[in-house]
Amino acid sequence: MSLLLSLVALLVSLLLFVARRRHGYWQRRGIPHDVPHPLYGNIKDWPKKRHIAKIFRDYYLKYKGSDYPFAGFFFFFTRTAVITNLELVKRVLIKDFNHFENRGVFYNEIDDPLSATVFSIEGQKWRHLRHKLTPTFTSGKMKNMFPIVVKVGEEMEKIFSGKTTSGQGQVLEIVDLVARYTADVIGNCAFGLNCNSLNNPRADFVTIGKRAITDRRYGGMLDFFLFGFPKLSRRLRLKLNVQEVEDFYTKIVRDTIDYRLKTKEKRHDFMDSLIEMYQKEQAGNSEDGLTFNELLAQAFIFFVAGFETSSTTMGFALYELARNQDVQDRLREEITNVLGKHNNEFTYEGIKEMKYLEQVVMETLRKYPVLAHLTRMTETDFSPEDSKYFIAKGTIVVIPALGIHYDSEIYPEPEKFKPERFTEEAIAARPACTWLPFGEGPRNCIGLRFGLMQTCVGLAYLIRGYKFSVAPETQIPMKVVVKSILLSAENGILLRVEKLSK
Template sequence: MAVLIVLLVGVFTFAVWFVHQHFNYWKRRDIPHDAPKIPYGNTSELMKTMHLSDYFKQTYFKYKNKTDGPFVGFYLYFKKMAIVTDIDFAKTVLIREFDKFHDRGIFHNERDDPLTANLVNIEGQKWKNLRQKLTPTFTSGKMKTMFPTILDVGDDLIRVFGQKATESKDYLEITDLLARFTADVIGTCAFGLDCHSLSDPKAEFVQMGTSAITDRRYGKSMDLFLFGAPKLAAKLRMKQSVQKVEDFYINIIKDTVDYRVKNKVKRNDFMDMLIDMKLKYDNGDKLNGLTFNEIAAQAFIFFLAGFETSSTTMGFALYELASNQEIQDKLRAEVDRVLEKHNGKLDYDSMREMTYLEKVIDETMRKRPVVGHLIRVATQRYEHTNPKYYIEKGTGVIVPSWAIHHDPEFYPEPEKFIPERFDEDQVQQRPACTFLPFGDGPRNCIGLRFGRMQVVVGMALLIHNFKFELHPTKTVVPLEYRTDDILLSSKGGIHLKVSRVAKS
């Protein structure tokens, strides 16, 4: 018994020492940081009253220009991180020394949880190879072939918006309709399915998409373990995907692939390109091909990455336009003028003429970036000109894009919505890495062309057909954000007055 007690005391003492050492890491190195609270680190109010990106934003503004180095220390529970406070160092991390910061350190388990082994999560040479294989599927030429499909769904969006606006008479919650629009667009392009979620709000495709984002396999506490020790979690054969979601998407992709191959169906969409790569693999070209699990993971992340981000951006844009009627009027005048020039039809070429719409979307993503921070992990030691500011292998690095987007050094009066910030001369005056809604460098968002295209189509059609205004009692001003979501999204939705635009 005495030996057991001594062992227990020894283990307890070591655990206390280890925790103390860990939470004194930045202090021992004399790196500026806020004092952590065990076990939360610097995030005791995370998912309660504070959004994760808001923590990074506060830290950025607290320490920017007040230290002798390009980053400050931070603890996200037990994970030690460096938060970038110098814009030139952001460029170093994302572009200049990408070879030292090419991974995100996100959980993936290819063996047991195949949907997690996607382009967003995987690392190293495997990521590089997959990126090279997928890049040709997102060229402007490929986007042009998908445009008519998106336009068909856009017509459904206008029809359903008109019905809902007539039925509601007073106000409309727009985020749900916009999510159903992007679900139909990506469901068609990525899976070749006519999802009909705009017509049927209970469509299984949308419900599973929502579950994929909001449901937890183990609960929030284990999510922290998946985030804090992703490699260990994978070795323990843990999974992130909810089983019903995994089964649903795997079965859909299998059925789609089997049907198209058997019947020689071609739709010139994203799924066609993935099937071509699978057939290459099946025929022995493993260098250029992909396995079934690999194409399933890419189709899944293509849906997940574009489903909520694009619809949320559209919701934020309509909120800003409702808050700034003169900007909405100017935008509608441009859309109407371009459509009139092209006989009332929106096509790929006429879409590209809507330059003010592009600026409205950019300013929306500047002010309210759905992805509020970028995460990287040092894959090897980084040495700075100031020797104190080295970064050890395995340390997380945060580029706080939401904070950078609201830095008055780069964007004067950052809380104001000013699309003219994205006039060419103003863009040229700003340093690199000051606009990061899609990231930057070799690991930027591969689907940014597609994401922008579906947002432009949806916004052009909506502004051409409807007027959006703040509701005196239902619209929340200022907009509030959910604190329990990794992405930036509105709390309780966005309620606006929606009315038909009279056509002369």
């Protein structure tokens, strides 16, 4: 018994020694950092007290301007460098991208095919897949999908029309309504489904889509392991996605492929492009083709990455427009004028002409970058001329986008909503890598154009026909859901919505 106790004591002491040594890394290198908690590292306030992006924002604001271009951080025991210098941001994301190509997140293409998405896979496989998928997102392809987006926009208009009156208007929770619009748009374009969640809020497609974001295979118990040790987790054959989600999407994709191949139907959407690549693979051209599992994972990530990001952006935009009536009026005037020039119809060219709308969306994404911190994994020792910049292989690098967006030296009065920060001249006057809602460089958001298109079309429909204003129920200042990785408003956004006479 006493031998057993001694062994346990020895093991505990050994673990404590290893943990302390690991947490002493930044100290030994003389890099500025906060003293890490023995277990949680510097992430103690997450996921209960503070949003993870706000932790990184505050870290950036605290350490920027120090003698070093980054500050040391521990995500539990994972060695992390939080970048505090714009020159280094540019090097990580663009100039020295070959050192920082991967995100270091979990995926397991054999046991959990849905997890092997272009967002998570690594190295040569990622380069190859990204290259194959890029033509799916050209402006020509966006133009082809535009009519689908407009059709769903019209449906959303009808829903708003049914819920509002002129005069006093109604207080509505708008995030759920616009989420149904983006779910229908992406459901149509990525899976070829008329999922009709606008009219049926409990459509399986949306409820399972939400579960795909929130539910974890092991009820969250192994999150620490999956996120902290992705490679080991893969070797242990762990999975991330729940079986029901996997089965649901596998069936939809299988049925859609079979249907389109049988009927030869062409919709000019994401699914068409993916099926073209699948057919190449079937014909023996694996260089340009996609296997069924590869296709499945990409359709899935297009939905997961494209639906909530755009709907929360629309929600935040409406919240700011409700609080800034002058901006809302000016935006409505632009929308009405441009539509007037285009026969009162929504056209791809017309939306492109709405420059102020674009500025409003850009300023919204500055204040609320939905994915508010970017991550990269250092693949090889990054040892540039200046040793202060040295980052060892295996370190996670965090670009604190929210911190940069709220840096008053870059954006004076950062709390204020000012779309004029995004005129062409104002953008040109700022340094590179100071607006990062879609990331930057070769691994930026592949769906940027599509995300902007669906956000702009949706907002144009709503602002043209409705006035949004603050109600007593509107939560000001807005509270965000602290446990989520994306930024989103706690309990949605309640606004007064009034139908405008035509």
